[in-house]
Amino acid sequence: MMVLRSCWKSRHKNRSGRAPCWIRSGLAVILWICVSQFICEAVGESKSVVPKDAEFDVTYNDTVTSENQTIYAFNHTVSRNKTEGVRVTVDVLSQGFESPLLFVVRQKQAVLSFQVPLILRGLYQRKYPYNHVGRTLCQPPTRAASETQYFFVDVSTLSSQGTNYQLRVSRVESFTLQTDKKFSFTASPSQPQYFKYVFPDGVDTVIVKVNSDMNFPCSVMSVQDIQCPVYDLDNNVAFIGMYQTMTKKGAITVQRKDFPSNSFYVVVVVKTEDEACGGPLRFYPLRPDELIDAGNRTKVLDVIVSPAINSEVYVMGMLFCLGIFLSFYLLTLLVACLENKRMNKKRDVFQDPADMSPAETGKTPASPYEYGSFADNGSTLSSEAITDSATSTDNNYGYMERTLDSVGRSRHESLSSVEEDDYDTLDDINSDKNIVRTKKFLCVSDLARKDKRVLSKKYQIYFWNIATIAVFYALPVIQLVITYQTVVNVTGNQDICFYNFLCAHPLGALSAFNNILSNLGYVLLGLLFLLIVLKRDIVHNRAMVRNDLNALECGIPKHFGLFYAMGTALMMEGLLSACYHVCPNYTNFQFDTSFMYMIAGLCMLKLYQKRHPDINASAYTAYACLAVVIFFSVLGVVFGKGNTVFWIIFSVIHILATLLLSTQLYYMGRWRLDSGVLRRIVYIVYTDSIRQCSGPMYIDRMVLLVMGNIVNWSLAAYGLIERPNDFASYLLAIAICNLLLYFAFYIIMKLRSGERIQCLALVCILFTAVVWGFALYFFFQGLSTWQKTPAESREHNRDCILLSFFDDHDIWHFLSSIAMFGSFLVLLTMDDDLDTVQRDKIFVF
Numbered sequence: 001m002m003v004l005r006s007c008w009k010s011r012h013k014n015r016s017g018r019a020p021c022w023i024r025s026g027l028a029v030i031l032w033i034c035v036s037q038f039i040c041e042a043v044g045e046s047k048s049v050v051p052k053d054a055e056f057d058v059t060y061n062d063t064v065t066s067e068n069q070t071i072y073a074f075n076h077t078v079s080r081n082k083t084e085g086v087r088v089t090v091d092v093l094s095q096g097f098e099s100p101l102l103f104v105v106r107q108k109q110a111v112l113s114f115q116v117p118l119i120l121r122g123l124y125q126r127k128y129p130y131n132h133v134g135r136t137l138c139q140p141p142t143r144a145a146s147e148t149q150y151f152f153v154d155v156s157t158l159s160s161q162g163t164n165y166q167l168r169v170s171r172v173e174s175f176t177l178q179t180d181k182k183f184s185f186t187a188s189p190s191q192p193q194y195f196k197y198v199f200p201d202g203v204d205t206v207i208v209k210v211n212s213d214m215n216f217p218c219s220v221m222s223v224q225d226i227q228c229p230v231y232d233l234d235n236n237v238a239f240i241g242m243y244q245t246m247t248k249k250g251a252i253t254v255q256r257k258d259f260p261s262n263s264f265y266v267v268v269v270v271k272t273e274d275e276a277c278g279g280p281l282r283f284y285p286l287r288p289d290e291l292i293d294a295g296n297r298t299k300v301l302d303v304i305v306s307p308a309i310n311s312e313v314y315v316m317g318m319l320f321c322l323g324i325f326l327s328f329y330l331l332t333l334l335v336a337c338l339e340n341k342r343m344n345k346k347r348d349v350f351q352d353p354a355d356m357s358p359a360e361t362g363k364t365p366a367s368p369y370e371y372g373s374f375a376d377n378g379s380t381l382s383s384e385a386i387t388d389s390a391t392s393t394d395n396n397y398g399y400m401e402r403t404l405d406s407v408g409r410s411r412h413e414s415l416s417s418v419e420e421d422d423y424d425t426l427d428d429i430n431s432d433k434n435i436v437r438t439k440k441f442l443c444v445s446d447l448a449r450k451d452k453r454v455l456s457k458k459y460q461i462y463f464w465n466i467a468t469i470a471v472f473y474a475l476p477v478i479q480l481v482i483t484y485q486t487v488v489n490v491t492g493n494q495d496i497c498f499y500n501f502l503c504a505h506p507l508g509a510l511s512a513f514n515n516i517l518s519n520l521g522y523v524l525l526g527l528l529f530l531l532i533v534l535k536r537d538i539v540h541n542r543a544m545v546r547n548d549l550n551a552l553e554c555g556i557p558k559h560f561g562l563f564y565a566m567g568t569a570l571m572m573e574g575l576l577s578a579c580y581h582v583c584p585n586y587t588n589f590q591f592d593t594s595f596m597y598m599i600a601g602l603c604m605l606k607l608y609q610k611r612h613p614d615i616n617a618s619a620y621t622a623y624a625c626l627a628v629v630i631f632f633s634v635l636g637v638v639f640g641k642g643n644t645v646f647w648i649i650f651s652v653i654h655i656l657a658t659l660l661l662s663t664q665l666y667y668m669g670r671w672r673l674d675s676g677v678l679r680r681i682v683y684i685v686y687t688d689s690i691r692q693c694s695g696p697m698y699i700d701r702m703v704l705l706v707m708g709n710i711v712n713w714s715l716a717a718y719g720l721i722e723r724p725n726d727f728a729s730y731l732l733a734i735a736i737c738n739l740l741l742y743f744a745f746y747i748i749m750k751l752r753s754g755e756r757i758q759c760l761a762l763v764c765i766l767f768t769a770v771v772w773g774f775a776l777y778f779f780f781q782g783l784s785t786w787q788k789t790p791a792e793s794r795e796h797n798r799d800c801i802l803l804s805f806f807d808d809h810d811i812w813h814f815l816s817s818i819a820m821f822g823s824f825l826v827l828l829t830m831d832d833d834l835d836t837v838q839r840d841k842i843f844v845f
Contacts, residue, residue, distance in 0.1 A: 054153070056086075057170050061093075063162040064101060064155050072153040074169055078139070079146045083196050085172030088153065089134040092116045092165050099159040103133075107151040109140040110228035116165070118190045119291075120234055122273040123281065128294040130190035136172060138228035139196075141261070177266065177305050179203070184302040187219065187270050189294065192232040194224075194267040197305050199256050205308035208266055209502070210250040210301055217297040218277030218791060221250040222267040225259055230267065237269045242492040244501075245791040247277050251501040252494065253308055253511075270299050277791035309505060309804055314513075317805035321517055324814065325524040328821070332528060336535075442844035447614045448557045459561030459609070461619040466565045466598065469623065470572045477579050477591050484583035485509055495790035497583040500783040503800040503807040514800075515581035518810035521817030522574025529824050530567035533560050536828070555835040556842070557613045562606045566824055569598045574817065586637060586786040593728045594630050599820065600735035601626050606827055607746055611844045629731065636727025647723050651716040654734075658712040662705040700845050704745045711737055725787040749845040750830075761829040768822030775815035781808040 054060065054072040064070055076086065090103055100115040117129040137151070157163055174183050177197045187193045199206070210221045224230060224241035231239045241264075242252055256262060272294060275281045488496050489509060499512045507513035537560045543551035551558070573595040580592035601622065609616040617625075632650065640646050715734050724730050750757070757765070784793045800807050806814075834842055 054169065058168070060167045061164065062155070062167070063164050064157050065162050066099075066158050066160050069154065069156040072155070072167065072169075073150065074153070075148055075150045076171075077146060078142050078149050080142055080144060083139055083141075083176055085139065085175030085195070086137040086151075087134060087170055087172050088112075088137065089168045089170070089191075090116050090132075090165060092131045092163065094161075094163045094165075098161060099157050101155060101157045101163055101165060104154040104156075105135075105137060105151060106154065107137065107140075107228075108149050110138045112137060112229065120189055120272045123275060126273070127289070127291050128189070128272045129291045130188075130294070132190060134191035136192075136194055136230070136232070138230050140228055141226065177303065179206075180304065180306050182302050182304040184300065185268075186298055186300050187268050188298045189217075189234055189270045189272050191298075192237075192267065192269045194230055194232055194265045195303065196226070196263060196265055198263040199259075203307045204256045204310075205253060205506075206305050207251055207253045207308045207502075208303065208305050210246060210266075210268060210303045212246075212248055212299060212301045214299055215247045216274045216277065216279050217299050218245060218247065218271045218274040218279055219250075219299055219301070220245050220269045220271060221252065222265075222269070223252050223254055224265045224267055226261045226263050226265060230265055232267050232269055234269055234271050237267060238493065240492070241265075241267075242494055243267075244494040244794070245271075245276050245789070246794055247791045249502075249794045249797055250791075251794070251797065253501070253504060253506055255506065266303055266305070268301060268303070270297055272297075276789065278789040313803065313805050314505070314507070317514060317803055318517060320803060321520055321814075325521050325817075328525060328818075329528055332532065443840045444556065444611055444613075444842040444844060445839040447612050447844060448839055450614045452557065455557070455613055456559055456561070458618065459559040459616075460564075462561045462602070462622070463564035463568060465619045465623055466568050466572075470568060473594070474572065474575060474579075477576060477588075481579045481582040481588065481591075484585075484588070485511065488583060496585065498585055498784045498786045498790060498793050500797045500807050500809065501794060502797040503783075503805075505805060510582065512581060514805050514807070514810055515584075515813075516578045518806060518813035519574045519578040519581070519817075521814055522577065522820070523571045525817050525821040526567045526570030526572075526574065529570065529821060530564060532825075533563040533567060533828070536560065550836050554838055556610050556831045557839075559609065559613060562602055562609060563824075563828065566599065566602050566606065566827075569595050569602060570817075570820055570824070573599065573820075577813070584784070584786065589637065589728055589786065590630070590634060593633065593732055596732055597629050597633070597735055598626055600732070600739050601629075603823070603827060604739050604742055607742055610831060611842070629735075633728050633731050636731065640723070640727040641725050642723060644723070647720050651720045654716045654719075655713060658709055662709060666701050666705055700749060704742070707745070708738065708741055711741055726785075746845070747830075753843045753845070755831075756833050757830060758833050761826060761832065764822050764825045764829060768819055768826060771815050771819040771822060775812055775819050778808045778812040778815065781812075783807055783809050 048068045050068055050070045052060075052070060052072050054074050056074065056076070060072070062070055076084070078084070088103070088105060090101075092101060100117055102115050103113065105112040112135060114133060114135060116133050117131045118133050120128050120130065122128060142149075153167065153169070155165070155167070172195075175195055177183060177195050179200055183195070185193050197206070197208070208221070208223060212219070220234070220237050220243055222231070222237050222241050222243035231237050231241075237243055242254075244250055244252065254264060271277075273279075273281065484496065486509075488494065488511065494501070497511065499515070503514065504512040505514045510516060536558075540551060540558045540560075576591045576595055580588055584592075605617060605622055632653075635646070636650070640650075712734070715737065719730060747757075781798075782796050783798055784796055786793065798807060802811060
């Protein structure tokens, strides 16, 4: 009547646009009549409800059909200071029933419903039925000191046939976990388990560890807030909280600040399939709706909750890290002071001729290396041991006929042109290069003929280029890893990042602060190396301004651009390694290795530049080649796993590149790659090997290149046969093997040529070798690996071993940064013995 009265009052207001109000009123009346009739019919045909007062720990065997519904009423006392778990267990005894049984548990503040058989889905919509189901009831907190709560279990089905079932409701022993007390339990896909943990006073961070002696079945551990419902099935456990898959080991670090109730649930779910943990994948069903028997998937596990480290351990870890690397600054300062004191004493001796011994007069030694053995004036912070002009005047070694004025005049003339290509414009000069560079025995003076200022600018480009690359590379990397960490924190999916979860200490939004902090050594030691190089560069430039004969005409030509690039690369390696460890996984492993390739390449270029300053590669060529290496690294990570075609192509390119580089090094760049190269190869082989049976002209170079080809061909064959999953590390191994081979060859040839290694350089070599040995030991411990599934990676996790803060990989970071710094010092000081030897007496090899 109210609807009709409203329609009568308002029908004159709107006569167009929508149906008249009296029509809508009529439809409402008809709908109300139909609903009333349906309700009456439903009440007339309602099921018979069978209420039962039930008790805990009693098994009820009953039968249910579509005609009846059974309701079990339970009550229990809930207290504010004690949480008691309640578990409902159901087992269907009948076989071949038409419809499943529906169980609904109604509580004061929560409702739980499930069907039996419980159908859980796997990949490709596989269906796995479970007739035995066990669920723990969510227990909402109560404010009263003690309260009696009721809950009801409704059992119903649409099957016309009687279905037998068993129902049992029991209390869960040890539902609340105790600190540092292990608790064992069993779980299955249809019988998940969860327990409650309350933070004790004074503990802000705990680590939850779940272990099992069984690899499979695959399981999931989750940490969820105290709220209902609890997501404890395979298909919904990832909806809330933090979670990770596991086989034998699982660990999650939990902070009090993330849980306002100061408590949380530890949920353990067994998955229906093992594919997520690296296990076998079951066959695909022939029919989409076919039910698959999952078999026995019960797993025995144990859980323990332990307090994590406190703020004092964080402070100790940071102070320890800073203390180690700042001690190198103090040691360097001490060495610099001692070296300056020694140099001042030596300068005073040379200024007093009466105190000079006959060996220290201007007498020329029999060979340049005898004087090289005598001159021991190198150090880390000298100008590559450059003496001053007073020393150079007394020890002229054949340079007395050239006065300082003539040297300064010739140098000024050489600096009148600042273009590197001025030397290579005329055909006669090019012919002269062919004559000089193809001599059987080369000296450094033959390959140090270009203008020094031009070469200095050329090699400074290495530094500016790598600085530019670092900025453009690092900024998007930092942005990406911040996004990774945000995704992990928001979704709670801890399978995204491959941490060592047993030693991953969070700080702020970072999940593994210790792995990031341990990279500080690369940055600090890279900066220290730049300061050492800067000191040498300044002293050398002062000697050049003084027209110091030793600086102008003796020793290995001093070009510091590559050293600056190496120091910058070491600092960037620390920054990018820290970015990688924000969320380590296979997609960003390139961040951790890109500058390792650059460091290896720059070290090889520096070794080659020492005695080939005129023909060393330009910065543009070098970085272009390194870009190709990184490009192949990305391709290998994305497409290289088990891809035979990729490995064939890469191995062929690797071998061809080795041959081309070998030819370039053997002929000192005096060859051409054109259409007639094959004809010239055949001609050389015929004339030199067949007609004359002569050996190679450059034996030393040939030995190095033959060894290099053997190593690289062997690595290419290994890659083609084994096809390792970690392509980035395989590529890095190729670079390191070539660097070590070239370094060993350089040291052997240096000693073979009569040169010697000074004390400081020898100490650096021995110290670096020992540190590298220990570093590699910790590197191969393998605390995690993204080559496997996250669950399999966690099997390699280990506890912290240093100050309860750092793990094996952190120690690798410490030692490898020190070892790289020592390696750079070796390259910087290994030729200090030649600083007073004329360049036309220093052999090229």
